[in-house]
Amino acid sequence: MTEEIVKSALSKVMYPGFTKDIVTFGFVKDIAINGNDVSVTVEITSSAPEVAAQIVDEAEKELKNVGAGKVTVNIKAPQMPKESSSQGKNIAPQIKNFLMVSSGKGGVGKSTTAVNIAIALAQQGKKVGLLDADIYGPNIPRMLGISDQKPEVTGNKVLPMKAYGIEVMSMGSLMEEGQSLIWRGAMIMKAIEQFLRDILWSELDLLVIDMPPGTGDAQLSLAQAVPVTAGLTVTTPQSVSLDDSRRSLDMFKKLNIPIAGIVENMSGFIAPDTGVEYDIFGKGTSQPMADEFDTKIIAEVPIEPAIRTGGDEGKPIIFADPSSETAKRYMKAAESIWNTIEEINANGGVDNKSVQPTTPPGVSACSTGGSSSQQQSGGGCGCS
Ligand SMILES: Nc1ncnc2c1ncn2[C@@H]1O[C@H](COP(=O)(O)OP(=O)(O)O)[C@@H](O)[C@H]1O
């Protein structure tokens, strides 16, 4: 028996799941020959036991075929990651930062804010993606004028679409127009994971995520799937909206997500004809809430007809009218968010260890308890 013969036999052993063999991969580390007995060490990159077992089986078979006597195959594999709550999780590691945009309730301008902030950051030179994770009311495609586009599929991955210098994906682009889906807890988790894992996002500086309103399974699923760098809350100035927004800020706290600030939307009205600013819902009423959560109001965005028409026509104001007062406020808010993100990263960044499910391995935290009903399950998820 010679090393040559051993190597040529082992080059018939494919690495499971690939079309390349273990010799070509450089995984064969040690070959010891004693008469006709052969001992080899194979160092692999997978910790899955079935990968090791298949390599051992096939290596033994191929070596026996070339006349080896006693065959020993030692596998060196990395440690299996521990399925415990002490491990953080990131299923989209090519994305450097994640911004979760939340609101206590719908209709306050969360999507409008997400769109304009995302484009503002792209205009400031960042590589930005926008994920419309509002599975109940996905309207980002309309706001970006791409509602009649269908994303391109390659293999089992989907390419994000492009608009105004950002990458975009939305459940709205994956469903028929006007269709609605009934979401159960476990499905929400799966959808959020697929948005991150099966969409071919580039190496982004930031993914802005427009969440469904409220604090539910989607928010928890996102926080468990990737380390969310910062959270942004959008509110309107009325007290009733503030009550809901407080819940949204409290959720960031519970999920250990640093708060990037509050956007007070529909804060005053700028008359298009005279430019005079009127107070309608109240202005600056979010300040006590900002103080309470140790954060700041990063923009007061007035009610402005151009914001609404921009949204309806797929021409966001930040792009359509960059010299407007509103566009300038979005620009400043975007700068503030980016500064906060840099500060967070300079102080060691974030991880999501503390929000991982505490259920045993193999059991989905969001599939236990109550999810057999048609409603959002809410309960059973390991958020403490
Ligand atoms: N500051 C604003 N001025 C005028 N219209 C606005 C403003 N903010 C949002 N809108 C409009 O209000 C509606 C709801 O906003 P949207 O961003 O869809 O809210 P959400 O995502 O919170 O449900 C949209 O038609 C949008 O164009």
Ligand SMILES: [Mg+2]
């Ligand atoms: Mg919305």
